[in-house]
Amino acid sequence: MRLRFPMKPAVLPFLVVSLVFLSRSAVGIRNIPGRIAGFDIVQFVEAPEYRNGKECASQSSNRENFVSSCDPSLVHVAMTLDSEYLRGSIAAVHSVLRHASCPENVFFHFIAAEFDPASPRVLSRLVRSTFPSLSFKVYIFREDTVINLISSSIRQALESPLNYARNYLGDILDRCVDRVIYLDSDIIVVDDITKLWNTTLTGSRVIGAPEYCHANFTKYFTSSFWSDPGLPGSFSGRKPCYFNTGVMVMDLVRWREGSYREKIETWMQIQKKRRIYDLGSLPPFLLVFAGDVEAIDHRWNQHGLGGDNVRGSCRSLHKGPVSLLHWSGKGKPWVRLDEKRPCPLDHLWEPYDLYEHKIERAKDQSFLGFSSLSELTEDSSFL
Ligand SMILES: *[C@@H]1O[C@H](CO)[C@@H](O)[C@H](O)[C@H]1NC(C)=O
Numbered sequence: 001m002r003l004r005f006p007m008k009p010a011v012l013p014f015l016v017v018s019l020v021f022l023s024r025s026a027v028g029i030r031n032i033p034g035r036i037a038g039f040d041i042v043q044f045v046e047a048p049e050y051r052n053g054k055e056c057a058s059q060s061s062n063r064e065n066f067v068s069s070c071d072p073s074l075v076h077v078a079m080t081l082d083s084e085y086l087r088g089s090i091a092a093v094h095s096v097l098r099h100a101s102c103p104e105n106v107f108f109h110f111i112a113a114e115f116d117p118a119s120p121r122v123l124s125r126l127v128r129s130t131f132p133s134l135s136f137k138v139y140i141f142r143e144d145t146v147i148n149l150i151s152s153s154i155r156q157a158l159e160s161p162l163n164y165a166r167n168y169l170g171d172i173l174d175r176c177v178d179r180v181i182y183l184d185s186d187i188i189v190v191d192d193i194t195k196l197w198n199t200t201l202t203g204s205r206v207i208g209a210p211e212y213c214h215a216n217f218t219k220y221f222t223s224s225f226w227s228d229p230g231l232p233g234s235f236s237g238r239k240p241c242y243f244n245t246g247v248m249v250m251d252l253v254r255w256r257e258g259s260y261r262e263k264i265e266t267w268m269q270i271q272k273k274r275r276i277y278d279l280g281s282l283p284p285f286l287l288v289f290a291g292d293v294e295a296i297d298h299r300w301n302q303h304g305l306g307g308d309n310v311r312g313s314c315r316s317l318h319k320g321p322v323s324l325l326h327w328s329g330k331g332k333p334w335v336r337l338d339e340k341r342p343c344p345l346d347h348l349w350e351p352y353d354l355y356e357h358k359i360e361r362a363k364d365q366s367f368l369g370f371s372s373l374s375e376l377t378e379d380s381s382f383l
């Protein structure tokens with residue numbers, strides 16, 4: 001595996017340049033497959049047009065049909081966008097639109113890695129051609145800043161810089177965006193996203209997510225963490241519970257005011273020196289927030305559907321209603337469907353798939369794993 005390091009002068013810590021794709025009128029390029037060296041990236045079928053019902057607050061779009069990301073009627077969703085998981089991201093967007101009561105009020109913020117093999121520009125074009133009237137922006141994530149914070153002691157697949165993008169949303173998104181729903185790419189939403197958006201974050205809570213208090217919290221940290229005289233004290237006054245960082249409602253005003261990015265980075269710096277956990281981006285979130293998250297109904301993250309690390313194992317749904325399905329874990333539904341060995345629940349993902357042609361993989365495999373947004377074993381406590 002090889003990670004390329006950008007040969008660039010020192011950059012501001014804010015990593016981003018945004019490609020502005022605000023126009024609701026299509027850019028005019030449709031179904032042009034992106035092509036990168038040895039790698040024909042996909043073609044997606046254009047999604048059906050999902051329109052607002054009469055009951056929806058309309059956005060104040062101007063004559064050019066622009067929707068400003070500052071419009072207060074919008075529901076903001078942030079996701080990463082990378083060539084490995086593109087098919088998942090497209091299906092996720094499709095599912096959100098399909099079930100939203102006011103699909104035109106959903107604004108997507110996509111974070112793409114600067115050195116994604118398909119390039120952020122190509123990814124943007126693919127999103128535009130698949131969803132011609134979608135309101136979205138693509139931000140380019142400068143990997144070089146975060147890469148120095150990522151501990152080298154953890155598994156390569158968990159070290160994808162893009163996996164840490166959720167920690168930078170307060171910096172990346174426009175200041176006027178005061179709340180955002182972060183979603184992983186291996187999910188589908190089967191309910192109105194506005195319900196999740198309307199979650200009240202009580203007191204001074206900064207994030208909301210389903211909590212799993214019967215999971216064994218101890219195992220997310222190493223014995224050198226628990227035996228340290230000081231570190232476990234960071235949980236004092238809290239009853240920490242596991243939560244999954246693949247679905248979060250985030251109050252970006254409180255996030256920015258409380259400097260939560262820095263808090264998470266501080267734990268990443270400690271991890272670099274001391275190895276206090278084995279997984280990637282999840283444990284620092286647990287360190288900062290566990291026991292202090294707004295507990296959202298479990299229906300909003302039916303996780304673990306990717307199966308555990310035992311080959312071929314399938315998971316079933318947890319008890320209770322379902323608003324969001326999450327294929328966290330090793331297997332991904334598009335891979336299993338293509339290999340003709342799907343798990344039963346993978347058929348629930350299939351109707352949202354807009355994929356048209358197969359990706360022809362390069363013979364050179366060196367980039368594989370380079371840009372994957374992979375939670376993999378982060379979610380190993382299947383409940
Ligand atoms: C969300 O909240 C808004 C504003 O309070 C309200 O108009 C809307 O009906 C709510 N939507 C849902 C689905 O709960």
Ligand SMILES: *[C@@H]1O[C@H](CO)[C@@H](O)[C@H](O)[C@H]1NC(C)=O
Nearest residue numbers: 215216217218219220221223
């Ligand atoms: C929780 O996990 C830790 C570390 O893996 C283990 O030592 C402990 O026995 C577990 N506790 C329970 C109740 O399973």
